[in-house]
Amino acid sequence: MEKYQKIYSDLLKALRDNVYQPGDYLPSDGQLVIRYQVSRETVRKAVKTLANDGYVQRLPGRGSVVLDRKHFVFPVSTLESYREMVAQANLDASNDVIVIKQNVPVPENLTGGDSPVLSTLVVRRRWVDGEEMVIDYDYVNQAVIDHVPHTAAKNSLFDYFENQLGLQIDYAVKRMTVEKGNIEDRQLLHIDEGMSMVVIRSETRLSDNRILSYTESRHRADRFTSVEFARRHK
Amino acid sequence: MEKYQKIYSDLLKALRDNVYQPGDYLPSDGQLVIRYQVSRETVRKAVKTLANDGYVQRLPGRGSVVLDRKHFVFPVSTLESYREMVAQANLDASNDVIVIKQNVPVPENLTGGDSPVLSTLVVRRRWVDGEEMVIDYDYVNQAVIDHVPHTAAKNSLFDYFENQLGLQIDYAVKRMTVEKGNIEDRQLLHIDEGMSMVVIRSETRLSDNRILSYTESRHRADRFTSVEFARRHK
DNA sequence: ATTCATAACCTGACTAGTCTAGTCGTGAAA
DNA sequence: TTTCACGACTAGACTAGTCAGGTTATGAAT
Known part of the structure; x- marks a missing residue:
């Protein structure tokens, strides 16, 4: 690694374990230069990444202060797996x-x-806290x-x-709209006619820019939340 | 500057002017080191930022290829002003x-x-293409x-x-939900009862971490679109 | 014609340093 | 007691390199 x-993930773990608390x-x-025996640019890269991800804020002359993330779990923007997301949100x-x-x-x-792309279609229904919440249509590039x-x-x-295939996922583009539920939504999620759905359509690409998959993710609008962290300049 | x-904005301008096209x-x-007479780390920082913003992809051994952004205008995530956003989307x-x-x-x-924070409340209605689309409630920290x-x-x-006050805006946290329209929505946007609204609540902070403002942005759900660009690791 | 080594590129990670500018506590002078 | 200068410490920007590893075109040997 x-x-x-290494520095990034060590600090991230410490933050998640509340070794460092908001404020x-x-x-x-x-100090990190001494602790890790690396150059300062390397330390900066690690802490800067934490700042970009919304964990800390770098204050010139003062230090890197830990931000209060109590409000923002469950991002749509971050390319984390669904399981990671859910685990974090308890x-x-x-x-x-x-x-x-x-x-x-x-x-x-x-x-x-x-x-046009030939794909393997994977349709899944996701449950959260005992409720049918999301239908995912994953079109995986064959x-x-x-x-x-x-x-x-x-x-x-x-x-x-x-982790199994060793593919390097690099980025995704996601478009979000609100639409009326269709028949399949009603059947699979057991919702009423007229219920709105938040529909997120995305394409995921590998680090060599090949398309890995297209996804349509359909969420019950009444249960949908998403949280964004947006920094002005990276 | x-x-x-400088390198970042020069390249960005060139990209927007289609000097460099997708692919x-x-x-x-x-080459940029020679053109700008700077060290390579400085060039890397500029181009890396373009990559983080979704304009280009850095391919080791090959170069920095221009991505096709035809699908993604109108981000919620980027901290750009509304006017910039609209101008870009024509x-x-x-x-x-x-x-x-x-x-x-x-x-x-x-x-x-x-x-609790005392604020100046600014309520605005935004029109796009002749339609009443959004109500903004900005609570500006007094x-x-x-x-x-x-x-x-x-x-x-x-x-x-x-630009007028010289404040350094640093980041925002945005929470997005879908809710039924209220009376004010119906009055100001002239929509039917039962119309859903996409509600984005956000807080905006300065680079010294002071809160600049809280905003509630209420969009007609049937016209709402947002596009996200998410990179795996910065 | 095909294969293969090589050289010339490309980006990624990292180093060890300089210089700037902001913050903060301490301690001396007013 | 207040003020103010200074030193110690903080992060930001930048430099001029090294080394690793991937890509691509060229050209020689098969």
Whole structure:
């Protein structure tokens, strides 16, 4: 693991374990330089990343103060796996795999008019705290992944791609709208006609810019929350 | 202006002017080092920021390729002013200032239970392409800004804070939910009873971590779109 | 024609330093 | 007691390198 990654994850763990609490200061760059025996740029990279992720704020002349994140769990923006997200938010979650089907062309409203892609379609229903909350349609690029095992879908596709297959996921573009629920929404989530759905359509890319998957994620609007952390300049 | 900022904004301008098109490569780090007579770390910082913002992707061994952003205008996440956003998306937009009122305590559902703050409340209605689309409730921290002029509200609060007052806006936390429209929504936006609203509640902070403002932004759900760009690791 | 080594690029990570500017506590002078 | 200068400490920007590892074109050997 890279040195700055190690420092980043050590500090992140300490933050999650409340070793440093909101209002506290992290060790200064200089102290971390001594502790980790690295150059200051390496320390800066690690702490700067924590700042970009909304954990701390760097105050020139003072230090890196820990921010209060009590309000912001459950981001849509962060590329974390669903399981990570739920675990952090102390929620109870599980998955139903509805169907896994090969050779499915990706719908045009997901690709945005780009060249057609053959995919493995994975449809899942997500439960949170005993309620049916979300339907996910994952169209996994068959040019990248030839087969999606049922166990991977049952646990976490993301985790499977990254940790089992060693793929480097790099970024995702997500478009969010609010739409009326369709028949499948009503059947799978047991909601009334007229219930609105928050629909998030995204494409996920690898670090070599190949498309890994397209996803349509349909949430009960009445239960939907998302939290964003946005920094002005990175 | 800092050197890396200059390089960043030059490249950004070139990207917006289509000097570099999707699929093209930016000048390599080495070329930019020569062009700007700076060290490579300075160039890297500039181009890395473009990558974090979703403009380009850095491909080791190849270069920095320009990404296709045709699908993602109109982000909620980016801390850009509303006017910038609309200008980029080629939309027609204007503002109604409904009311400006001093000494208003910020509602608790915005502060999230934090200590009460006295504010100047600015209520505005935003029009896009001739339609009434959004109501904004801005609670501007009176401890930071004692008076909000009507012209600032009519144009852009953000712009006023940054460019007129020289305040350094650093980050915002935004929570998004979908709710039924209330009476004021119906009156101001002329929508039917039962219309859903996308409600974005946010707090904006300065670089010294003082709270600048709390905002509640209420959008017609049927017209709402947001686009996110999320990178895995910065 | 195909294969393969190589050289010329590219970005990523890291180092060890300089210089600037802001914060804060201490202690001396008013 | 208040003020003010200073030193110690903080982060930001920047430099001029090194080394590693991936990509690509070229050109020689098969």
